[in-house]
Amino acid sequence: MEGVEAFLQRPAAAGPYPDPDFLQLDSWIVIRPDNTATFFVGKTDLGQGTGTAFRQIMSDELDIDFAKTTCVMGSTDVTVDQGGSGGSDALQTDGYPMRRVAAEARRVLLEMASTHFGVPVTALAVSDGVVSTKTGDSADRGITYGELIGGKKFNVTLTGKNTDTTTGRAPLKAVQDMKNVGKSPRRDDIPAKVDGSQRWAVDMKVPGMLHARNVRPPMVGATLKAIDESSLKAVPGVVKVVSKGNYVAVVCEREEQAIRAARELKVEWTPPATKPFPPSEDLFTYMRATAPSSSSPPAVIGDVDTAILGAATTVQAQYDIPFQGHTAFGPAHALADPSNGQLTIYSNDMKSYGLRNGVARFLNIPRETVRVVWMQGPQAYGRTAAEDAGFEAAFLAHELQRPVRLQWSRQEETAWDTKGPAYAITMRGALDAQGQVVALDFDARAADHNHIGYNEYDTVLIAQLTGQRKAEPARGRASFPSDKYAIPTRRMRGSVVPLPLAWETPVRMGNLRDPDGPQVTFASESFIDELAAAAKADPVAFRLGLLERGTGDDAGHKRARSIACLKAAATKFGWTPRPAPGPIPAADVVTGRGVAYSYRSETVAVEMVEVEVNRRTGRVWVKRIVCAHDCGLVINPEALTRTLEGGLLHSVSRALCEEARFDDTKMLSVDWVSSPTLTHADVPESIEILQVNGDPNPNRPDLPHYGAGETVCKPMLAAVANAIFDATGVRMRRLPFTPARVSAALKA
Secondary structure, eight states: OOHHHHHHHHHOHHHOOOOOOOTTTGTTTEEOOOOOEEEEEEEEOSOOOOHHHHHHHHHHTTOOOOGGGEESSOOOSSSSOOOOOOTTTTTTTHHHHHHHHHHHHOOOOOHHHHHHHOOOOOGEETTTEEEEEEETTTOOOOEEHHHHTTOOOOOOOOBBBGGGOBBBBBBOGGGOSSSSOOOOOOOTTTHHHTTTOOOOOOGGOOOOOEEEEEEEOOOOOOOOEEEEEGGGTTTEEEEEEEEEEEEEEEEEHHHHHHHHHHOOOOEEOOOSSOOOOOOOHHHHHHHSOOOOEOOOOEEESHHHHHHTTTTTEEEEEEEOOOOOOOSSSOOOOEEEEGGGGGGEEEOOOOHHHHHHHHHHHHHHOGGGGEEEEEEOOOOSSSOTHHHHHHHHHHHHHHHHHEEEEOOOOHHHHHHHHHHOOOEEEEEEEOOOSSSEEEEEEEEEEOOOOOOOOOOOTTTTTHHHTOOOOSSSSSOOOOOOOOOOOOOEEEEEEEEEEOSSSSOOSSOOOOBBBSTTTHHHHHHHHHHHHHHHHHHTTTHHHHHHHHHHOOOOOOOOOOOHHHHHHHHHHHHHHHHOOOOOSOOOSSSSEEEEEEEEEEEEEEEEEEEEEEEEEEETOOOEEEEEEEEEEOOOOHHHHHHHHHHHHHHHHHHHHHTTTTOOOOOOSSSSSSTTTSSOOGGGGGGSSSSEEOOOOSSSSTTTTTTOBBBOSSEEEESSHHHHHHHHHHHEEEEHHHOOOHHHHHHHHHHO
């Protein structure tokens, strides 16, 4: 983004770096004499265009030309602490304070213009940053915002207990009065990405910087015994071998030297006394047989066991979802510069404020001496290795008192990045004589013990390896399904299962794009399909019946909007009612369709897919996707469409390809061959996005803008499984649906 580029190219501030005051209007908005504005927001844009969306809503509330605005995001010394990105909350939560401060700036500017013209504010009009009187006098050329305040500060104090509640006195505009909302102006991050001029975090350079690489233990849980630094005699440019506890890194003058040094350094390790984890092929047997370390309070409606016992039809099934990694296209990296007694970290970590706080605590240095400059980078959805690299670069720079750029290898990224937790889920359900669901029992076991939080200084990998860790691992959690089905008797239980080794392991649990929603929804929406099949009912009509049996709704109208999305998707898909599976021909390649639904926070998604299954090879091709999505007020339709397309493709990859594999001592998934993802050859023939407004009062002036990005990831795994069943009559209950696994299921 232009705003970020301008910030990066300015002379570095000497520090210290106090927090910008979120109660000062000047911390959010700067207006220059040329009538341009820069918005300073504490979020990060992970490639979804949120920076452009912020400019749209803020320029609307401020009444300034969108083209005359820029946005600086996520740099801790110049933007307020809004926590960075996560939870698809950028617009849902943080869009409102941004709108409110922009509206307040407009109010203050109109009062300035009132004084300038000597007329009341009610006699003024404003358009694209130019204020004029309503007299219609042709001599009234108006006055620009830049002429009113350019080069000066607002000096206006806001109110609010935190950034989420920050507000001024001005009311927000009605949706109908917003000019940029609902349009798709050019995203400011796309041109530089296309023409190659984008300055990524990996490209950042500072004078005198060194290059570092880690040296990981070859066996998980091994302890450092000895380092033979003489093994690097033939390697030029070696500055230092750094070790602390079980952490080892080499630091060199040049990057290729660091790569070579990491490969050639001879390190002796002592194997662990016990195996760190069971082989991945035995994982689910282990999870079902191991005593949980913690359990969640169950959610219970009625007596499930009695209802199932007395039902006309009962169904039971088990679903297995493996660990899946982030597999970022570009491995984790960061640059840390300790110049001038301060520490600046250049990173694409999505939570730059947490990175700042965590590094300060990890190194035991004053928080005001640390700043994080957020820059564009590769995949950042969830708790990726980007913050691990940030901590490691900061540690090495602090040790050597020189700038250090650290980058993980491809093998390190794939093996050691945090993983989305594995789940072993058992479900039971019951139907009455009319085929209505009378009971549902959901029991999940999650391998989520020691779930790693964001930027927690005593949980990042380098902290674990150096022995700086929590007294007890985090409990983790097992989540429940998200749906609005009216089922009279229901029980949901969840427990967490520990692996033998909690610390210093590459099987580290961390958030992966809707942290465990896809896993849970795979089981719950596959099982709803199994119940529909047992009832000999059409899968869409079956779900509509469960939604329409309810009479109440929540404040977000999710039941009403779920019904609207399901109907819209069925219409667009051309769904014709019939039970699954359909007639199965004798051909090698058979076709099926599937549907799944869920919500996250206040956003609803329904997904329908058409798949082709090659019964000879086991290959599954998701040929067509229809997604009906309701996130309330849409700020930028084009950006939303592209965000949803990306999320759908990511989810198809998780359904068909992705699994973190390991034996009982080490990771086996270490590169694109051993850990494949979706390729261009696997991309669907068509992806159709429906932006639904299912609000009961769709034209309300305060129509909320909800979060988008993560909900779309939840239903896809189940939709594909349900389509495979429709095509073949075989139910796939373990992910991913690789050709080998599908072939084995078809033969069985």
